[in-house]
Amino acid sequence: MSPADLLTIPFDDWVNFLVRDILVPNFRPFFRAIQVPITGVLNALDAFFAFVPMLITTAVFALLAWRYVGRGMAIFTVVGFFFIDMIELWPETMTTLSMIITSVLFCTVIGVPIGILVARGDRAWKIVRPILDVMQTVPSFVYLVPIVMLFGVGMAPGIIATIIFALPPIIRLTNLGIRNVRGDLIEAAEAFGSTTWQMLWEVQFPLALRTIMAGLNQTLMLALSMVVIAALIGAGGLGLVVNTGLGRLDVGGATAGGVGIVILAIVLDRITQGLGEDNGVATMSLRQTFLSLFRRGSSTVGETKKAG
Amino acid sequence: MTAKLRVQNVYKVFGDAPQEALTRLEKGESKEQIFSETGLTVGVQDASFDVEEGEIFVVMGLSGSGKSTLVRMLNGLIPPTSGHILIDDDDVANCTPEQLREIRRQKITMVFQHFALFPHKTVADNAGYGLRIKGVNPKERRERAVKALGQVGLAAHADSFPSELSGGMQQRVGLARGLATDPQILLMDEPFGALDPLIRREMQDELIVLQRQLKKTIIFITHDLNEALILGDKIAIMKDGQFVQVGTAQEIVSNPADDYVAAFVADIDRGRVFTADDVSNEPAPVKLGQDTAQDAMRSMEELNRNALYVVDGDQVAGVVTYRDLAGAGDQPQDLADAMVTEYPTADGDAQLHELYAAASSGLPIAVTDENNKLVGVVEPEAVFAQLSGEESAAPEPPNAPDETGATKPGAA
Numbered sequence: 001m002s003p004a005d006l007l008t009i010p011f012d013d014w015v016n017f018l019v020r021d022i023l024v025p026n027f028r029p030f031f032r033a034i035q036v037p038i039t040g041v042l043n044a045l046d047a048f049f050a051f052v053p054m055l056i057t058t059a060v061f062a063l064l065a066w067r068y069v070g071r072g073m074a075i076f077t078v079v080g081f082f083f084i085d086m087i088e089l090w091p092e093t094m095t096t097l098s099m100i101i102t103s104v105l106f107c108t109v110i111g112v113p114i115g116i117l118v119a120r121g122d123r124a125w126k127i128v129r130p131i132l133d134v135m136q137t138v139p140s141f142v143y144l145v146p147i148v149m150l151f152g153v154g155m156a157p158g159i160i161a162t163i164i165f166a167l168p169p170i171i172r173l174t175n176l177g178i179r180n181v182r183g184d185l186i187e188a189a190e191a192f193g194s195t196t197w198q199m200l201w202e203v204q205f206p207l208a209l210r211t212i213m214a215g216l217n218q219t220l221m222l223a224l225s226m227v228v229i230a231a232l233i234g235a236g237g238l239g240l241v242v243n244t245g246l247g248r249l250d251v252g253g254a255t256a257g258g259v260g261i262v263i264l265a266i267v268l269d270r271i272t273q274g275l276g277e278d279n280g281v282a283t284m285s286l287r288q289t290f291l292s293l294f295r296r297g298s299s300t301v302g303e304t305k306k307a308g
Numbered sequence: 309m310t311a312k313l314r315v316q317n318v319y320k321v322f323g324d325a326p327q328e329a330l331t332r333l334e335k336g337e338s339k340e341q342i343f344s345e346t347g348l349t350v351g352v353q354d355a356s357f358d359v360e361e362g363e364i365f366v367v368m369g370l371s372g373s374g375k376s377t378l379v380r381m382l383n384g385l386i387p388p389t390s391g392h393i394l395i396d397d398d399d400v401a402n403c404t405p406e407q408l409r410e411i412r413r414q415k416i417t418m419v420f421q422h423f424a425l426f427p428h429k430t431v432a433d434n435a436g437y438g439l440r441i442k443g444v445n446p447k448e449r450r451e452r453a454v455k456a457l458g459q460v461g462l463a464a465h466a467d468s469f470p471s472e473l474s475g476g477m478q479q480r481v482g483l484a485r486g487l488a489t490d491p492q493i494l495l496m497d498e499p500f501g502a503l504d505p506l507i508r509r510e511m512q513d514e515l516i517v518l519q520r521q522l523k524k525t526i527i528f529i530t531h532d533l534n535e536a537l538i539l540g541d542k543i544a545i546m547k548d549g550q551f552v553q554v555g556t557a558q559e560i561v562s563n564p565a566d567d568y569v570a571a572f573v574a575d576i577d578r579g580r581v582f583t584a585d586d587v588s589n590e591p592a593p594v595k596l597g598q599d600t601a602q603d604a605m606r607s608m609e610e611l612n613r614n615a616l617y618v619v620d621g622d623q624v625a626g627v628v629t630y631r632d633l634a635g636a637g638d639q640p641q642d643l644a645d646a647m648v649t650e651y652p653t654a655d656g657d658a659q660l661h662e663l664y665a666a667a668s669s670g671l672p673i674a675v676t677d678e679n680n681k682l683v684g685v686v687e688p689e690a691v692f693a694q695l696s697g698e699e700s701a702a703p704e705p706p707n708a709p710d711e712t713g714a715t716k717p718g719a720a
């Protein structure tokens with residue numbers, strides 16, 4: 001005896017109906033339109049990285065690593081990028097890099113304002129929070145199918161899937177950063193007659209910047225971990241290399257792609273962390289937040305490794 | 309004199325449905341009673357007071373008595389539940405957010421207990437924050453910020469960050485930030501509460517000096533009655549959200565309204581609260597070359613004093629004691645012969661603790677102004693009586709002090 005004997009719910013039919021018969025026919029132009037800016041940014045970046053010689057790109061990243069992390073990281077960047085080039089994966093790596101930058105850019109453009117907005121009111125946060133929870137718990141494979149139905153296959157749908165997956169941390173940490181700004185500083189800013197914007201720009205945002213940067217770092221790592229999955233729906237780059245390797249049981253090819261992802265992940269992770277530390281002001285609680293995030297950040301790298 | 313700030317029947321109740329608490333307060337229920345029955349916290353009840361322009365109004369009370377709540381209502385950081393708060397003619401309690409912002413930008417600023425400096429801004433940018441908010445251009449902003457820092461002695465640290473300064477210096481920056489926009493009213497919520505006692509003294513003295521020149525209208529919050537008495541032109545003592553007494557330092561010390569106030573007054577530092585002026589008597593001098601020894605003795609008997617000062621025209625010439633004059637018998641005697649020319653003197657605003665040494669000479673202390681003109685006389689007994697809190701004690705009958713000749717040279 002089970003409830004199913006009495007009643008079965010055709011849940012899958014409902015979803016099919018919603019997506020196939022309502023969303024797809026009626027909102028197709030809308031979903032198409034969403035892709036336009038993404039494709040634009042992606043193509044521009046892709047063309048840029050294809051145009052810039054490998055040595056110059058490497059030099060720029062090495063300099064950034066030197067400036068924001070240290071000499072060791074600069075050396076690692078040079079060696080790692082040379083290795084990628086020598087295993088003949090440079091163009092794929094640059095495609096992946098373009099995808100990552102595009103995803104993170106859109107995550108920031110969408111996530112930071114949402115984070116600021118939900119930090120202002122508890123009601124907004126009550127609505128947004130469960131949505132973020134769902135976004136983070138639903139396995140990404142689940143929304144690949146509706147994305148394909150709505151957006152088709154290709155780079156842009158891959159990036160949209162990545163954005164959905166990588167968006168929550170930057171919203172969460174922007175919210176956290178803004179909320180954690182000391183109450184007496186808010187009070188002081190208010191006592192001198194700040195408008196909402198002045199308060200945000202002069203006090204809240206600069207003081208939250210460290211935490212927001214930590215969120216950006218996490219978002220970046222999540223975006224990297226989506227590279228392989230996004231390749232399933234037509235995104236190219238290193239993810240495609242890994243998938244092709246898997247499909248052909250070509251261990252060497254898959255590993256090469258994976259190693260490329262890991263090198264890229266380490267370089268980007270350390271540089272963005274360094275950027276975060278360089279900005280804002282050291283306060284104990286923020287520093288602790290940061291350290292705990294650092295640990296989570298490296299575990300994400302671990303996951304990426306497994307994926308590869 | 310015009311009242312710069314008028315507070316009329318202001319109430320603040322924390323919690324939902326605060327009206328409930330107001331009706332209960334009207335029925336005479338107490339703060340505790342209301343809290344236990346409704347869960348509403350009465351922060352401030354029925355506060356009314358006027359603050360004159362250029363006056364330091366001190367609100368003193370124990371932790372939780374509602375001081376911070378009160379002062380935050382004055383600039384609208386906390387909206388009052390009912391009542392009026394009038395700055396000039398604007399009611400802070402009933403105005404639009406835009407008006408409130410304008411009032412905060414133009415008229416009223418605040419100094420915070422824990423400084424509340426912006427850690428990501430330099431000292432100059434902190435001091436210039438209010439100007440930035442008002443849209444003052446960077447050059448003028450910097451000039452005015454540095455000028456305000458100069459007033460608190462920190463101009464040299466303009467480009468440091470707050471974390472590089474000591475607590476006392478940080479609060480000076482807080483004060484400079486409050487002064488930079490040149491507001492008319494300055495709210496200070498326990499500004500020296502987080503500083504150690506020595507620095508606190510220093511800051512109190514500096515505030516007094518600064519105030520002499522700036523003449524701001526200041527609302528100063530403290531839980532330290534000594535501080536209140538030292539700084540306050542007028543002092544309000546607060547308990548459970550209510551004012552129990554409002555008055556000058558002297559009124560509060562000499563006439564505490566109830567046991568609560570009396571308990572505070574019991575352990576104040578009288579030596580720092582009272583000045584020579586507070587305990588001085590009429591000078592009633594005798595005049596050199598005009599009054600005789602007999603005149604002087606008669607005068608002392610009438611005034612019930614042991615000694616009188618002798619003036620030569622406007623200037624103090626010396627002091628004669630009853631004992632010395634009496635020692636000469638009935639022979640007519642020139643005052644100049646019996647006069648002691650080494651005598652203790654003090655300024656009118658000298659604090660009593662500065663008079664200990666002078667008072668122990670046994671001679672009355674001459675209170676003189678900057679031209680050495682005699683403006684009063686302080687009997688040693690009066691100093692000690694005031695210090696011990698027995699100022700109303702009847703003056704002792706004259707009995708000649710011993711060894712007047714051993715008087716140490718005065719501070720003159």
Ligand SMILES: Nc1ncnc2c1ncn2[C@@H]1O[C@H](COP(=O)(O)OP(=O)(O)OP(=O)(O)O)[C@@H](O)[C@H]1O
Nearest residue numbers: 322349350351370371372373374375376377378531
């Ligand atoms: N936001 C709030 N919500 C509820 N109750 C509050 C709130 N702020 C203050 N109170 C209550 O109002 C009363 C007065 O608090 P207030 O902070 O004004 O006291 P205070 O005199 O400044 O004390 P302290 O010397 O500790 O700063 C206290 O009972 C406090 O618990």
Ligand SMILES: [Mg+2]
Nearest residue numbers: 375376377497
């Ligand atoms: Mg307080």
